[in-house]
Amino acid sequence: MRARVCDSADEAVADVADGATVLVGGFGLAGMPFTLIDALIRRGARDLTVVSNNAGNADVGLAALLAAGQVRKVVCSFPRQSDSYVFDGLYRDGRIELEVVPQGNLAERMRAAGAGIGAFFTPTGAGTMLAEGKETREIDGRLHVLESPIRGDVALIAAHTADTAGNLVYRKTARNFGPVMATAAATTIAEVRDVVEPGQIDPEVVVTPGIYVDRLVRVEAGDRA
């Protein structure tokens, strides 16, 4: 279905249910959908599984969602950072589950979900503790690990500009996981700094075609609070 432009972030996340798997874009703070996360905190959905590269920085965005006690499990590649104290505290207190995934597997597992691929073999992680319990196979003389797709009930991503058909363009390295997550969730919600009419984005530069985008919310560049 074509993308819908929502009047508010609260409207956009109003149906995110308890227990949902939420893909959250961003690499550190670059590309993090702050406005949508804040709305999800107000929405109050609990028992969430969050899939994101990191596990929150300082007290904002994803860290604020963790601090609100709404997340049961984090699936990420790099939780521990100099300013990940919210996650660190919850983890050490045994109040949050962690699945560490090599970053390329994280991206590829979501890509696989979006592309209808049932599973894939990769040498990344072979012979390591992150492959324990997983099926392995030697391919062309090299050990590979079987990895399965990661699907989201909802993806929350940030892009730079959308048209009302849902086509997205991003800005610099804030693109990161956005285009992959957009393909991997049942419902993809993008916050963007500008919404324009169809035809105003050069089709040659569209990064995420509108077919992957369900809802759009326009946010002011200064909305990051």
Add this chain to the structure above:
Amino acid sequence: MTRSKDEIAAAVAADIPTGAYVNLGIGQPTTVADHLDVGHGVVLHTENGMLGMGRAAVGDEVDPDLTNAGKVPVVETPGCSYFHHADSFAMMRGGHLDVCVLGAFQVSVAGDLANWHTGAPDAIPAVGGAMDLAIGARSVFVMMTLFAKDGTPKLVPELTYPVTGLGCVDRVYTDHATFALADGAVTVVETFGSTADELADRLGLELRTP
């Protein structure tokens, strides 16, 4: 005299071929960039979706949408490009990067790498892109001190730290020597402050000389 960290970085930079696509890991490896001649034509890759990454941004150049893998603001270079995470890691995993430079807790004579987790029970595991880089780049260079602070060798017969990647390391640059690893054997390329025989004794390893 042993080599300083800066001299190790310079030695790594000197071994990176003209025109190579290179990923520099977080931490010490980042300092290799200071020794790469721009005219050298080396193109830096950053895992968060950019080729042609420039130096650290200063003052008005700082843009929260443009950072390196360590989340430090950086600048563009002419001819740079952006791409999403699955493409970025396809470059790494698909064997398209010529060289990656990583730090390490331990490297084994077979080229096994340990650099992501100390295995300590209270440590929070965080792997990032280390396992993808280790298995994906055509050449994997490691920069590290040859001995831990307590004097324990970090070039070892077999890893005791958790594995990042098996049989992936090609060269090891340390304060005491540069080593080339191939087919389960370690060759001493050059030494600093001691002889190859002395290092073989301290490490308890058989070392070849070229």
